[in-house]
Amino acid sequence: MYFSIDHKSPLPLHVQAENLLRTIISDPQYANGKFLPNEVQLAKQLAISRSTLRHALNKLVYEGLLIRKKGVGTKVAEPTISSKSKNWLSFTQEMNARGITIKNFELHVTWVKPTEAVANFFGISTSKKILKLERLRGKTEGPFVYFISYFHPRVGLTGEEDFKRPLYDILEKDYMVIATLSKEEISAKAADKFIASKLEIESGSPILFRKRFVFDQGERPIEYNLGYYRADSFVYTVESRRE
Amino acid sequence: MYFSIDHKSPLPLHVQAENLLRTIISDPQYANGKFLPNEVQLAKQLAISRSTLRHALNKLVYEGLLIRKKGVGTKVAEPTISSKSKNWLSFTQEMNARGITIKNFELHVTWVKPTEAVANFFGISTSKKILKLERLRGKTEGPFVYFISYFHPRVGLTGEEDFKRPLYDILEKDYMVIATLSKEEISAKAADKFIASKLEIESGSPILFRKRFVFDQGERPIEYNLGYYRADSFVYTVESRRE
DNA sequence: ATTTTATATATGTACAAACATATAAACATA
DNA sequence: TATGTTTATATGTTTGTACATATATAAAAT
Structure with a gap:
């Protein structure tokens, strides 16, 4: 060739x-x-x-x-699975850039009443149902991350979207919602039974837990995202410069 | 001018x-x-x-x-309100901002031959001894982080410094070394026996592991830092903005 | 008055050429 | 054996030149 x-x-x-x-x-x-x-x-x-x-x-x-x-x-470079906070590439794009093909193992769309934390973040009541998206993703060898996303009703998602497309692409092109600001909290925790079974690890194994709060240009909340990463296959990278 | x-x-x-x-x-x-x-x-x-x-x-x-x-x-560019400056607070300052008074439980200074990874990062041989700083720090109730730092010989630290002072203060005021760029890798792992005993947790408990690579203005490596954080008392936050 | 067209200006793209410097391996020396 | 020394090789730096293309403004045509 x-x-x-x-x-x-x-x-x-x-x-x-x-x-x-x-x-x-x-x-x-x-x-x-x-x-x-x-x-x-x-x-x-x-x-x-x-x-x-x-x-x-x-x-x-x-x-x-x-x-x-x-x-x-x-x-x-060695294809480490990592995430650069500086770049606003989507998860899929980022992985593709590193030569990792992302496979979707599971994809569930449901309408649920938000938890206290989610309702509080969105500034809505806990009685109104919102869209919940759950995705188990990873490499061909196996899954390495379980995502749970909640979306603000304002965005206008119907649940009928093709979530195999990059999420930011859907939001921008179809709903004119542009994610501009992201606040994240990264911590370690032990996998509970549910997450452990999804990620195919033993219950109690260490996992990287990432809470992500996404805002649009007007700094209005649009997504509340939880990510559970297998510790043995994910590293989060941050680059910061003074001044 | x-x-x-x-x-x-x-x-x-x-x-x-x-x-x-x-x-x-x-x-x-x-x-x-x-x-x-x-x-x-x-x-x-x-x-x-x-x-x-x-x-x-x-x-x-x-x-x-x-x-x-x-x-x-x-x-x-318009100066954005990024987390960059926030990330550049020293550990002590950062904790103070959260209302936490930091206590030093242990502080060891030694001269050691660098590991392969450290020598490679610094671009020096594994035979020349360099300064290693180990610190166990936390709240009055107990320690929650174990730090291991290695410093490039170029910095000129003698090991006799008063490491109770903020590190960046020592570097800037006494050695005219200004840390400008930091690259970090955050991951989760299980505590080994050594770390578990230091952090007073059980061996195998999840911990947040942070590798930090610090560079000066000329982008020359100056510090190689490893941090082991108790998962139950530490959350890493990142804020990023697109465009 | 409005639209179109030209034009000056600034960044964007592309090539060629020369020399500097770090690296590793081969070689020579003590 | 161990330690310098050379050398081939690859990236790093720098300059000079030419033309392309987007932008805003001023001039000309409608």
């Missing part, structure tokens, strides 16, 4: 190169920290200049998908 | 330009979304090429400090 870049495409060459590289490094052949061809060679192969290639590489390096080392080469 | 760039400095021009720009845009005169001079002009002023200047600008744009618009110009 041969890759090439279309010099006549309106899409900038460095973007094409970036996309191409994403495809290339997501290949299992490259997944395990294998080195790319050197820049001069790769530029020649793609028929672009080294500067343009570096433009593309820079982005992937910045995202943490590639690791460059002076005098050595550029290799594919 | 006039800025300039030293072409003889070993520090790359684009890094110098980046630092310079950081200073410039932090000036209140520039703080409120004011436009920078255009690239060609600014490059001339700084006596560097436009490409080099763009290299510097790119980084600041990526960090969200600058906003570029094709055909218009580059302006300083």
Whole structure:
């Protein structure tokens, strides 16, 4: 199979190169920290200049998908499952970028009366039913996260949506709701029986628990999300800079 | 006042330009979304090429400090109320803000050969001894976190410092080392015997594990920190904003 | 008065070329 | 054996140049 870049495409060459590289490094052949061809060679192969290639590489390096080392080469980063708070990529997009295909093991949509905490967060009464979305997701080998989401009635979800599509895509394109602010609380806890059975681990095993509060542009609450992650397959990463 | 760039400095021009720009845009005169001079002009002023200047600008744009618009110009981003500054409080300050008085239960200073991971992060050999700081801290009722810190030799710590003072205070005031960037990995794990005994919990109990990589202004590694938190008394919070 | 068209301006894209510097491996030396 | 020294190789830095494209404004046409 041969890759090439279309010099006549309106899409900038460095973007094409970036996309191409994403495809290339997501290949299992490259997944395990294998080195790319050197820049001069790769530029020649793609028929672009080294500067343009570096433009593309820079982005992937910045995202943490590639690791460059002076005098050595550029290799594919180990595909750790992690979450960068800086990026507002959706869960699926983020995982895809790391060469992990997300499988949906379970997907339940129900209308329920909100708990005290949820009603309080949304500023609604506990008697009015709201949409609850439960999803068990993970890799082909098995699930590693159980999500529970509640949505504010204002959003207008019907429950008939195709939740296999990225959630933010649905909210933005179909409901014109743009998530802008997210507050998260991350903690560790022991898995109870229910979560343990879902994640296929033993009851009492440590799990990473993430509460996520999502707001729209007007800082109005739109989603209340609970995530239970298997401790052995999920790391949460945060990058912060002073000033 | 006039800025300039030293072409003889070993520090790359684009890094110098980046630092310079950081200073410039932090000036209140520039703080409120004011436009920078255009690239060609600014490059001339700084006596560097436009490409080099763009290299510097790119980084600041990526960090969200600058906003570029094709055909218009580059302006300083509005200062958002992010959690960045919040994340940069010291542990003690952070706890004080939550109304918790911190007690030091144990404090050990030793010189040790770094593990593979630490040596690799610092870019030093595993044979040279470095400073290791272990601290068991918590509330008056009992400890809830065990910290292990390693410091890069470059920092110049002697081990004789008064570690009851805030760490960042020591680094800044006594050693002129300013921590600027922090990358963290948060995960859950089961407490091993050692940690369990320190935190006064049962072995196998879930704990929150935080790896923290701290860099100075030149993005050089200065601290490698491991934190083991009792799950029942610690929650990690993150706030992130899109765009 | 309104719409269209030109134009100056600024960022965006792309290439070529040269030199600097870190790394690892091969080689030579004590 | 252990330690320097060279060398090939790969990324890092920097400049110069040219043209593309989006934007806002001013001028011209309707």
